[in-house]
Amino acid sequence: MNQKxxxxxxxxxxxAAQKKKYRITIQREIAVLVAMIVFNLLFTQHFWSLxxxxxxxxxxxxxxxxxxxxxxxxxxxxIDLSVGASMAIAGSLAPMIFMNVAGPFGIALAFxxxxxxxxxxxxxxxxxxxxxSVQPIVATLVLFIAGRGIAQVFTxxxxxxxxxxxxxxxxxxxxxxxxxxxxxxxALVAVFAWIVRKTLFGQYLLVTGGNERAAYLSGIPTxxxxxxxxxxxxxxxxxxxxxxxxxxxxxxANVIGLGSELDAIAAVAVxxxxxxxxxxxxxxxxIGALIIQLLRYTLLAHGIPDAAALVVKAGIIIAAVYxxxxxx
Amino acid sequence: MNTPNSGxxxxxxxxxxxxxxxxxxLRHARLSVTAGEVHALIGQNGAGKSTLIKILTGAYRRTAxxxxxxGREADFRSPKEAREAGISTIYQEIxxxxxxxIAENIFxxxxxxxxxxIDWKTIHRRAQELLxxxxxxIDVSKPVREFSTAIQQMVALAxxxxxxxxxxxxxxxxSSLDEREVELLFSVVRRLRDDGRAVIFVSxxxxxxxxxxxxxxxxxxxQTVAESPMAALDKLQxxxxxxxxxxxxxxxxxxxxxxxxxxxxxxxxxxATNLGAGAKVTDVSLDVHSGEAVGLxxxxxxxxxxxMRLMFGADPTERGSLSIDGKPVTxxxxxxxxxxxxxxxxxxxxxxxxxxxxxxxxxxxxxxLRTLTKRGVVDVAKQREIVDRFIExxxxxxxxxxxxxxxxxxGNQQKVLLARWLATNxxxxxxxxxxxxxxxxxxxDVAKIIRELRDSGLAVLLxxxxxxxxTAVADRAVVIRDGxxxxxxxxxxxxxxxxxxxIAYGSGEESSLAEAVDAxxxxx
Numbered sequence: 001m002n003q004k005x006x007x008x009x010x011x012x013x014x015x016a017a018q019k020k021k022y023r024i025t026i027q028r029e030i031a032v033l034v035a036m037i038v039f040n041l042l043f044t045q046h047f048w049s050l051x052x053x054x055x056x057x058x059x060x061x062x063x064x065x066x067x068x069x070x071x072x073x074x075x076x077x078x079i080d081l082s083v084g085a086s087m088a089i090a091g092s093l094a095p096m097i098f099m100n101v102a103g104p105f106g107i108a109l110a111f112x113x114x115x116x117x118x119x120x121x122x123x124x125x126x127x128x129x130x131x132x133s134v135q136p137i138v139a140t141l142v143l144f145i146a147g148r149g150i151a152q153v154f155t156x157x158x159x160x161x162x163x164x165x166x167x168x169x170x171x172x173x174x175x176x177x178x179x180x181x182x183x184x185x186x187a188l189v190a191v192f193a194w195i196v197r198k199t200l201f202g203q204y205l206l207v208t209g210g211n212e213r214a215a216y217l218s219g220i221p222t223x224x225x226x227x228x229x230x231x232x233x234x235x236x237x238x239x240x241x242x243x244x245x246x247x248x249x250x251x252x253a254n255v256i257g258l259g260s261e262l263d264a265i266a267a268v269a270v271x272x273x274x275x276x277x278x279x280x281x282x283x284x285x286x287i288g289a290l291i292i293q294l295l296r297y298t299l300l301a302h303g304i305p306d307a308a309a310l311v312v313k314a315g316i317i318i319a320a321v322y323x324x325x326x327x328x
Numbered sequence: 329m330n331t332p333n334s335g336x337x338x339x340x341x342x343x344x345x346x347x348x349x350x351x352x353x354l355r356h357a358r359l360s361v362t363a364g365e366v367h368a369l370i371g372q373n374g375a376g377k378s379t380l381i382k383i384l385t386g387a388y389r390r391t392a393x394x395x396x397x398x399g400r401e402a403d404f405r406s407p408k409e410a411r412e413a414g415i416s417t418i419y420q421e422i423x424x425x426x427x428x429x430i431a432e433n434i435f436x437x438x439x440x441x442x443x444x445x446i447d448w449k450t451i452h453r454r455a456q457e458l459l460x461x462x463x464x465x466i467d468v469s470k471p472v473r474e475f476s477t478a479i480q481q482m483v484a485l486a487x488x489x490x491x492x493x494x495x496x497x498x499x500x501x502x503s504s505l506d507e508r509e510v511e512l513l514f515s516v517v518r519r520l521r522d523d524g525r526a527v528i529f530v531s532x533x534x535x536x537x538x539x540x541x542x543x544x545x546x547x548x549x550x551q552t553v554a555e556s557p558m559a560a561l562d563k564l565q566x567x568x569x570x571x572x573x574x575x576x577x578x579x580x581x582x583x584x585x586x587x588x589x590x591x592x593x594x595x596x597x598x599x600a601t602n603l604g605a606g607a608k609v610t611d612v613s614l615d616v617h618s619g620e621a622v623g624l625x626x627x628x629x630x631x632x633x634x635x636m637r638l639m640f641g642a643d644p645t646e647r648g649s650l651s652i653d654g655k656p657v658t659x660x661x662x663x664x665x666x667x668x669x670x671x672x673x674x675x676x677x678x679x680x681x682x683x684x685x686x687x688x689x690x691x692x693x694x695x696x697l698r699t700l701t702k703r704g705v706v707d708v709a710k711q712r713e714i715v716d717r718f719i720e721x722x723x724x725x726x727x728x729x730x731x732x733x734x735x736x737x738x739g740n741q742q743k744v745l746l747a748r749w750l751a752t753n754x755x756x757x758x759x760x761x762x763x764x765x766x767x768x769x770x771x772x773d774v775a776k777i778i779r780e781l782r783d784s785g786l787a788v789l790l791x792x793x794x795x796x797x798x799t800a801v802a803d804r805a806v807v808i809r810d811g812x813x814x815x816x817x818x819x820x821x822x823x824x825x826x827x828x829x830x831i832a833y834g835s836g837e838e839s840s841l842a843e844a845v846d847a848x849x850x851x852x
Binding site for chain 1: 640662663674683684685690695704705748
């Protein structure tokens, strides 16, 4: 009866398969992206050009920057529907500042103040979520509705057109032929991926989303962690709002960042971050946004109308979420 | 005792194989259960019990082997198919809808109808009848979440009973129940058996197996290593078969050792005076010295967990006071308590302990991580060093410190959580049910670790539903009943009998009951 056996080792080995799947998660997204690029290289004319490269990347910049913040909030187990409104608030404030305050000081102020104003929206969201224990989807619905209204009050509802190369450099400037905003986006992705992986805050973020009660009993300031996540998310959305108006050389509180909350959530989901919290793949969000954009580009380049592309986009999201569920 | 009838078994699983990622998890596993018997399925964590059950209920697909259920070849592709065929499973984590009423939960998915509408009258009447027959007087129209785990367990069982299941699988159903509730549950299980249904009973509590089960199947390392009538294996044989080695059981220190230990204990580490909050804790006074292990005894719901939470600052104290090292303190949050050197191991390992998706390394250093950072950046080298040290000193079995903690067995998860707190160099350990739901080998390990910690000068307060485990480790016991301290039993005066006596009668004085039990034990 007594064979030489080692109890207790069976369980960990059994689970080895799951671990492998988990690694594939990110790789699968990369594989999809690579496959799409290869497809386009073969079948889409003029795909291999700096211009195509720039067009596709600039299209995703604002989504990715908003998506980074969204990834943080989603990691805590929450969601932020108010990012579009935060973009509108920042985007409508900036022109009022640089058109009224001259010189470099005005430009600097036009960056700092709107981003702070947007961050304040995040503080408000965080307050509702942590102090009043409102469900994140409801809490952020408040500013989703009211935020754009506030932005319109700032501007009296009028469209502000401008031409300010110094301010707009953030969107239109180029470094080595590549738009500056692309570098900004990549830098933010790198910085936040590092924060999530290497810092105490990153660890606390994942723990808060992964098991909030355990986090509380471990002395982790879960309320502060969430507060920071919502504030960073809204602040990043503010920055995205500034890029958005710079690209368009105009600011319309009604239009800035319209629907961007859903684009950002889609990028997060396609990028492999579970909406249930406890995980944060910042790089995944970048890849997710690129997949969605490239799909749209591919369809457009092959003469399929944008309306149809939207349906395919929805399909991609379903596929991504389905794959995630399969892994659980 | 029912001897299984000689007819064909209700369930026959033969030569079951399954592997995950190329690693065999089950090899030629067998399980055969007859109608009208309670069948124990035991084995250490990771032996393959759960995997076998998941194959039976259709959650996993086997790679080889045959299953016959109720006279037919069975190949369930989902838990739903298994349920429809008459196999009802009650899991460790209860699958009830918390906000719906007890009655609704019992008839969920098969509500009696009248004219196409749900017949609430019948639902409530039948639910009430069912629970009355269990000896439970509760309002079935109240939401499930308002009731204790024990009652929820009964509700899950009632659901199985009312669904006319031919076979009920109970996976660790008793791990959160106290002795009285276990007895109640058993009477229901026996009734099921006498009705001619089969019950598969998975548990780590050996006494329960002997009290309840007719036959036993022992698994080890993915194989069935023994099938026998329960009475034919004594406890020691059972455990040896299960572990595949001779047992280093939880060794009882005799009372002389406990007395000696109490004599040389240090100063008071923490003392609670007339502590109270809400209805759960009314008046608890106790103190714990460094270098001693105090057992907090009491029935489930007596306020053990709540008392510990107050002492850890997890809930606000409303009445009474706490003092640490002789100085009065108010603990506003766990952070406060941690800063004062208090550690709290929760009884709810899954809900409040582990962060399932994170690695063992991240889980282990969760609390002490703050001290391992430089300007907010984690010093990974230092972190690894600490993790490696604890994995070795506590004997944690794992593949890699980077694997998600959810992949570990219960006993190893518990050791990681213990290490999480030890890494903070605490002066006081609050251990709520440290040996709950872990296998025998791990229990002995945890008991040994607790003793070593005590000997190194830590103050330890621990609770356990199983009095045998409590008296094995604790030097003295504090007994609480309905949120009130009712007795303190030191060294020689502490025994399972005297604790039960205090729980029952509310005083630590030796009474006739305790004497009677002691006398009986003396004879045997």
